Amino acid sequence: MVECLRRQFLRLAAGVAALPALPRAAVSQAAYPSRPIRFIVGFGAGGGTDIMARLIGAKLSQILGQSVVIENRPGASARLAAAYVAQQPPDGYTLLVSPAGPMSISAAIYPDLKYQPTKSFVPLAMIASIPLILVVRADNPATSLKEFVAWMKAHPDKANYASSSPAFTMLIELLKLRSGMPGTMIPYKSSNEMNLSVISGQTAMTIADGPPTIPQVKAGKERALAVTSSQRLPDLPDVPTMAEAGYPAVNAIFWSGVFAPAGTPPDIVAKLEKALAETIHDRGVIAKLKTLVVRPSDASPEQFKRMIDEEIAKYREVVQAAHLHFED
Secondary structure (H helix, E strand, O other): OHHHHHHHHHHHHHHHHHOOOOOHHHHHHHHOOOOOEEEEEOOOOOOHHHHHHHHHHHHHHHHHOOOEEEEEOOOHHHHHHHHHHHOOOOOOOEEEEEEOHHHHHHHHHOOOOOOOOOOOEEEEEEEEEEOEEEEEEOOOOOOOHHHHHHHHHHOHHHOEEEEOOHHHHHHHHHHHHHHOOOOEEEEOOOHHHHHHHHHHOOOOEEEEEHHHHHHHHHOOOEEEEEEOOOOOEOOEOOOOEOOOOOOHHHOOOEEEEEEEEOOOOHHHHHHHHHHHHHHHOOHHHHHHHHHOOOEEOOOOHHHHHHHHHHHHHHHHHHHHHHOOOOOO
8 A cells, every 4th residue: 555655655756846846936926925015216205206106006096906015215315215115125115206306407516426227127107207497587577498598698687597406406507507507506496486586586497297386487487498298288278488598408307116126027127018008008097197187107128228328418517517516
């Protein structure tokens, strides 16, 4: 009897050994995710990046069948959060949700940055592009961007601009380089303060994001002269793009995206890319993103990565040509 059982066991073991091995990727994909995923956000709760992270996270959790937990880690204009995620295990359970500022712009202006956007991370998905609006005080005599550039050149004592971050500064300095317009940066703490400084006459202009700016334009307190995206904004259909206004080289956007630490297994990356693409193209998500005055992205991960590398190169040229220096 024992010998009979031994022969049956050996035949069973041989049969199992003869079965084709499952690919490692298939096994890993089937197991992932088996616990909650963390979205790390480098800003406090309630800001634009945080709102987008919560919106995307809620839908992504439905698709993947696991909770997506938002963890806010503000500090150093979100660079601390990026550095933190870059050092986490590359297992797909800790992801970064970040705008352009701490990624492509920081990589251009801080030579000793502790991470590199497309080397320390795998860009998984661009959530949305964020068009910006160039505004002046409503009673400024300029009614076009070229007229305003001429006005700034004619009034060097009044040629200043408001900025609350290196990201906004970079775009205005790019405009200065391409137009020859003068302008001294006056620092503020937020986009809302930037707009109020233009309305009160403390500064001549600013470039800011839509939510705090569009209401002031529609209320007649500011005049919008151009948007930095390649297409006009539905909320401001009469405002030309930078290219239409005569400055195509100043075509630039902000964006928000999702990143995984470098070294994340390809099968997990593929699963996250697919799930994030499905999330971003969900009708409910698209509708909510549009209320934030952003455009849902249709860029592939490869296009997103290429765009970041191109931005870094472009902004490094601006830093060098304009001799810009930023406090760390």
